[in-house]
Amino acid sequence: MAEPKVKYDRQLRIWGEQGQAALEKSSICLLNCGPTGSETLKNLVLGGIGSITVVDGSKVEVGDLGNNFLVDESSVGQSKAKCVCSFLQELNDSVKAKFVEEYPEALIETNPSFFSQFTLVVATQLVESSMIKLDRICREANVILIFARSYGLTGFVRISLKEHTVIESKPEHFLDDLRLNNPWPELKSFADSIDLTAQDPVAHKHIPYVVILVKMADEWAKSHGGKLPSTREQKKEFKDLLKARMISPDEDNYKEAIEASFKVFAPQGISWDLQKILNDSSSEVDSNSSDFWVMVSALKEFIANEGGGEAPLEGSIPDMTSSTEQYVNLQNIYLAKAEADFLVMEQLVRSTLKKIGRDSNSIPKATIRSFCKNARKLRVCRYRSIEDEFNSPNLPDLQKYLTDEDSSIAIGIYILLRAVDRFASNYNSFPGQFDSAIDEDIPRLKSTAIGLLSDLGCNGAALAEDLINEMCRFGAAELHAVAALVGGIASQEVIKLITKQFVPMSGTYIFNGIDHKSQLLSL
Amino acid sequence: MADTAATQPTRSRDLDKLLLRPGNLVGPRFEPSAQLRDDVQNHARVLVVGAGGLGCELLKDLALSGFHNLDVIDMDRIEVTNLNRQFLFRVEDVGKPKAEVAAKRVMERISGVNIVPHFCRIEDKDIDFYNDFMIIALGLDSVEARSYINNVACSFLEYDSDDNPLEETIKPMVDGGTEGFKGHARVILPGITPCFECTIWLFPPQVKFPLCTLAETPRTAAHCIEYAHLIKWNEVHGGTDFDPDNPEHMKWVYDEAAKRAELFGIPGVTYSFTQGVVKNIIPAIASTNAIISAACTLETLKIATECSKTMSNYLTYNGSEGLHTKVAEFERDKDCLVCGPGVLIEVDTSVTLQKFMNLLEEHPKLQLTKASVAHRGKNLYMQAPPVLEEMTRSNLSLPLFDLMGKLSKDVVHVNGMTSKNNQKVSCLRKLRVAFKGVDGVTDMDTAGGA
Numbered sequence: 001m002a003e004p005k006v007k008y009d010r011q012l013r014i015w016g017e018q019g020q021a022a023l024e025k026s027s028i029c030l031l032n033c034g035p036t037g038s039e040t041l042k043n044l045v046l047g048g049i050g051s052i053t054v055v056d057g058s059k060v061e062v063g064d065l066g067n068n069f070l071v072d073e074s075s076v077g078q079s080k081a082k083c084v085c086s087f088l089q090e091l092n093d094s095v096k097a098k099f100v101e102e103y104p105e106a107l108i109e110t111n112p113s114f115f116s117q118f119t120l121v122v123a124t125q126l127v128e129s130s131m132i133k134l135d136r137i138c139r140e141a142n143v144i145l146i147f148a149r150s151y152g153l154t155g156f157v158r159i160s161l162k163e164h165t166v167i168e169s170k171p172e173h174f175l176d177d178l179r180l181n182n183p184w185p186e187l188k189s190f191a192d193s194i195d196l197t198a199q200d201p202v203a204h205k206h207i208p209y210v211v212i213l214v215k216m217a218d219e220w221a222k223s224h225g226g227k228l229p230s231t232r233e234q235k236k237e238f239k240d241l242l243k244a245r246m247i248s249p250d251e252d253n254y255k256e257a258i259e260a261s262f263k264v265f266a267p268q269g270i271s272w273d274l275q276k277i278l279n280d281s282s283s284e285v286d287s288n289s290s291d292f293w294v295m296v297s298a299l300k301e302f303i304a305n306e307g308g309g310e311a312p313l314e315g316s317i318p319d320m321t322s323s324t325e326q327y328v329n330l331q332n333i334y335l336a337k338a339e340a341d342f343l344v345m346e347q348l349v350r351s352t353l354k355k356i357g358r359d360s361n362s363i364p365k366a367t368i369r370s371f372c373k374n375a376r377k378l379r380v381c382r383y384r385s386i387e388d389e390f391n392s393p394n395l396p397d398l399q400k401y402l403t404d405e406d407s408s409i410a411i412g413i414y415i416l417l418r419a420v421d422r423f424a425s426n427y428n429s430f431p432g433q434f435d436s437a438i439d440e441d442i443p444r445l446k447s448t449a450i451g452l453l454s455d456l457g458c459n460g461a462a463l464a465e466d467l468i469n470e471m472c473r474f475g476a477a478e479l480h481a482v483a484a485l486v487g488g489i490a491s492q493e494v495i496k497l498i499t500k501q502f503v504p505m506s507g508t509y510i511f512n513g514i515d516h517k518s519q520l521l522s523l
Numbered sequence: 524m525a526d527t528a529a530t531q532p533t534r535s536r537d538l539d540k541l542l543l544r545p546g547n548l549v550g551p552r553f554e555p556s557a558q559l560r561d562d563v564q565n566h567a568r569v570l571v572v573g574a575g576g577l578g579c580e581l582l583k584d585l586a587l588s589g590f591h592n593l594d595v596i597d598m599d600r601i602e603v604t605n606l607n608r609q610f611l612f613r614v615e616d617v618g619k620p621k622a623e624v625a626a627k628r629v630m631e632r633i634s635g636v637n638i639v640p641h642f643c644r645i646e647d648k649d650i651d652f653y654n655d656f657m658i659i660a661l662g663l664d665s666v667e668a669r670s671y672i673n674n675v676a677c678s679f680l681e682y683d684s685d686d687n688p689l690e691e692t693i694k695p696m697v698d699g700g701t702e703g704f705k706g707h708a709r710v711i712l713p714g715i716t717p718c719f720e721c722t723i724w725l726f727p728p729q730v731k732f733p734l735c736t737l738a739e740t741p742r743t744a745a746h747c748i749e750y751a752h753l754i755k756w757n758e759v760h761g762g763t764d765f766d767p768d769n770p771e772h773m774k775w776v777y778d779e780a781a782k783r784a785e786l787f788g789i790p791g792v793t794y795s796f797t798q799g800v801v802k803n804i805i806p807a808i809a810s811t812n813a814i815i816s817a818a819c820t821l822e823t824l825k826i827a828t829e830c831s832k833t834m835s836n837y838l839t840y841n842g843s844e845g846l847h848t849k850v851a852e853f854e855r856d857k858d859c860l861v862c863g864p865g866v867l868i869e870v871d872t873s874v875t876l877q878k879f880m881n882l883l884e885e886h887p888k889l890q891l892t893k894a895s896v897a898h899r900g901k902n903l904y905m906q907a908p909p910v911l912e913e914m915t916r917s918n919l920s921l922p923l924f925d926l927m928g929k930l931s932k933d934v935v936h937v938n939g940m941t942s943k944n945n946q947k948v949s950c951l952r953k954l955r956v957a958f959k960g961v962d963g964v965t966d967m968d969t970a971g972g973a
Contacts, residue, residue: 072632152541323740482821489814503844516850
């Protein structure tokens, strides 16, 4: 048996031991194990998800052999859930794999409490009416829900839960927390202890750019009434000043300072995104508040008081040209400030917990530490209920999507994917499902789609004829490559939701396999 | 549900809807029919290059998209760290050749599919090997390997006298790549869409730490690790090359790096991080590979059948902060040495093959050394193996004009070495040779020439 840590090495480098532990603790339920569902679970089982339960009432048919890798010839006639489950088990024996031979639609009707045992439900190939019911059940039970559907060359993925909060959002590009234009006393005095006019060329080219910029920002402010460069001309002048301080053209530290000078020009204080979270009504906490919002409430106090308008310091610095000694000293100054901020925050969190009648130690130190380190990058994602979206979509956006050339195909697919379900409930088959009925299905689908649009308040809106024809041609086919793609996206979103790292998608992802101009729609 | 009798369900139940029915958003030469489906199944040969994270997915996806004749080439053996995503491999397969196990697993599960594995380097195959495939699907993780296959595929491309690509010589490629939550999928139709070399700027060279930083002013854990790996190892182990796959070597580098980090007060050196830095490990997960491979497969199916519009021509996917996908339409580099009509070289009819090879070395754009030269599939000179070198050596002193059958102009293929970013790399170049003073030469388009 291979050491699990080694097996998961390539993913541990992305989400770490904590993310992995979250995956291993979670239990996932899959509804319908056609290729879309099977491929979603395959990716999660490989990554070491805790347990899976496959729900599907159908038997394997010959046609399934042509689009689902998780069944084979020996499966024909047997329970699809059972066959898929046993192959998934083969992929990773540390996963607990179960199956339930029942139709999801029936389970949703007869046994809604079944779903509350899971961390997350992946619902694939469900029609609209079942989606709405399942969404209600999962919201009630606080179970994360994700829908995935493959339909011909199109499909969608949609996350549904009330709220998802992220501490470790891990953005790729984010401004370093260096406080160059707002140094705290220790950073200021460290900068003061270094003389930029020192004549030793070796020492001069090893002064870290952070020190250069702290000093130059200070110098500028002194001669400009306390203000920092703000106009284009002033910014250029600031850079020219830096250039003038170079004593040799090969001084990388000064080049880095010039390149990083935009960090001096950045406004002090917190971002608009963070302000929005602080202003959220959930930050008025009570005994029902989640740990996240308790910490946000503490953060609000920190920023207003000890933080002097700033969030807790992140505490890390990027690599930069420097002597080892000055770099390590600088790093320690940032670390010490981050630790001091953390200790203040910890007290605030503890007292907030006490105030709302919770055990003041109920949030672990490590969580508070991580919260402080990521305070500037917090994210809150909220998702409308399926019922709300389906019955009263955001009308101005819907109309904009319909008239905007860039989004007309994506919204066309969205409307048609809903129209095919309405079609199916009226005519007992999907448009184009049978060769013999295609010709009559095309006008039927068109009028169904137009009817749907007018129910949504878009009278007179038109969809491209070509797209309607294509949708009939697809005839509800579940193509393996489309299923693998849609399932791949669904599994990636599951990972982000469960590890609580990175940022899950918002809105509905419309997959367009015709020219790959896929799009996120928020309705 | 009615009329099932008319359509007896078959394996291709879902695929048939796409391939047997006429469509509106399709390619100009789409001819929906059972014949089309059967042709894909029986005659369309696709080569999958790489049997790793992307390659495993590609084989499965292609086999379930109607392609029943596949080849797969990979020189690697299965490692434990592959198992979190390379779903065709099991713990007991560790150490076995990837290509062989991958081919076997897919054939076991999907009857009627034939997959020929090739457990070797891509350079070990004759160029002609690659010409037997309708489409080449790339599931690679290195710029060099992509570049090599691109060179090979573009070498088949021929142009007519107006410099328009000859359609039957176009060897389509689909290329995928992933890193963490991000990836790309692209379609390369040499002569029509940009080839890998046209957009080589998409892969900037890796940044390396200056040696003086490593030796004199280390600041980060990576600096300490690279010092142990690049400097200290050679000082201590003079004669022995560092082998990243040897755990003892890795442990030694880690210990040295940890010592150095402690000396300077630098945090962050761990064994795992040491491996990451030394082997330049790219994080990889199943979901991203699945997404990218599926996009590549869809495009492969479209190229083979025109059953839908094609992606034009470069898709990027990023799932780390929300979900972002984008299709960019990149343009060809008109002067591309690889997919263009070929560098024009004008020579006298008296020039010998040896003299011609010297010219290639001096040519500012080519700088091509150690050349092996072929003309219309015939080797004029081969550097290796020794047997062939000896057999073709006598040609060196003969006039190239005679060796090329006294044609006034024609194309030769040259395999050799050139330098890129100050490194010697192997390359394959197509050259248009024109002989001065022979009929027709004056009409030849010299744009982009020597």
